Amino acid sequence: MKKQLFILLAFLAISSLNAQDFKTLTYFVNDSTKLELDLFLPKTKSKEKLPLLIHVHGGGFSGGKREDGHHIAKYAATQGYAAASITYTLYMKGKKFSCDGKLPEKVKAFQIAANQLWQATLFFIKNSEKYSIDTNKIFISGSSAGAETALHAAFWDRNAMALYPEKLPESFKYAGIISGSGAIMDLNLITKKNVIPALFFHGSCDVTVPYATASHHYCPPGSTGWLMLFGSYSIYNHIVDLNGTANLYTFCGGGHEYSDELFAKQPQEITSFMARVLRGEKEQSHTIINTGKACAKGEYNFCE
Structure with a gap:
């Protein structure tokens, strides 16, 4: 009997260690779509409501999964943040997303994903008491397509681009944004006001x-999928011109493989940035990191 009890206790202990440290929640449902997120919460309860990070994975709007954001979400939770990695509609799956694609389809992919990020945000606003979320301290982040999603969600006119009837409050504003290898379609979307x-x-x-x-993928003019994009360097300089807070890490010689770099390998940079924002610190900094790589012939090298 004692042996059986010992085995049972050992099994329960192992099960506890292997238990999921996140909750999978449905944040949006309609007649055709069901979307989920994985929510990580600090293991130590806080008397104060929690700041929140909502992360959007990459994958060219055709691949990837919310588990790809678990590394940054899990780390953020250890630093006192609630953090969620979301599923969103992979609208470009089975479609062409490069130079031979169709421009309206690319824009639609951005719009659907941004709208679903708004819906994830709305979910947390509605459930702020249940999950102890401070709705004035909601950050968004993303890698590659996820970064493009976050950038457009932050700066698009939410009324003009809305796809769903329920909208975020007019006065709502994200606390900050973290973008890994992202871009925006129009710098003029970012103003002194927003x-x-x-x-x-x-x-x-x-x-x-x-x-x-x-252009996206450096497509030549005349391509059916031609789309002008303003990447991190251009957005950083634009925000600096607006006298806003902006930090840029440039991986010299690096390609798109760096789109998850800080999220996966230096997550402390992400939580440190959010902490400084919450303390009200204003900063403008550009950190250049030499990767030891060089651009291929014909590619642009902005570090030279």
């Missing part, structure tokens, strides 16, 4: 999502 603190990181030789200003 600018928020931003942290960017990007490879200087990225030919998938431009580091500065260029």
Whole structure:
């Protein structure tokens, strides 16, 4: 009997160690779509409501999964943040997303994903008491397509671009944004009125999502999928011109493989940035990191 009890207790202990440290929640449902997120919460309860990070994975709007954001969400939770990695509609799955794609389809992919990020945000606003969320301290982040999602969610006109009837409060504003190898379709979307603190990181030789200003995938004019994009370097300089808070990490010689770099390998940079924002610190900094790589012939190298 004692042996059986010991085995049972050992099994329960192992099960406890292997238990999921996140909750999977449905944040949006309609007749055709069901979307989930994985929510990580600090193990130590706080008397104060928690700041929140909502992360959007990459994958060219055709691949990836919310588990790809678990590393940053899990780390953020250890630093006192609630953190969620979301599922969103992979609208470009089975479609062409490069130069031979269709421009309206690319824009639609951005719009659907941004709207679903708004819905995830709305979910937490509605459930702020249940999960102890401070709705004035909601950050968004993303890698590659996820970064493009976050950037457009932060700066698009939410009324003009809305796809769903339920909308965020008119007065709502994200506390800040973290963008890994992302870009925005129009710098003029970012104004003195709506600018928020931003942290960017990007490879200087990225030919998938431009580091500065260029067409998506550097497509030649006349391509059916031609889309002008303003990358991290251009957005950083624009926010600096607006006298906003902005930080840029440039991985010199790096390509699109750096789109998850800080989230996966230096997550302390993410939580440190959010902490400084919450303390009200204003900063403008550009950190250049030499990767030891060089741009391929014909590629742009903004570090030279």
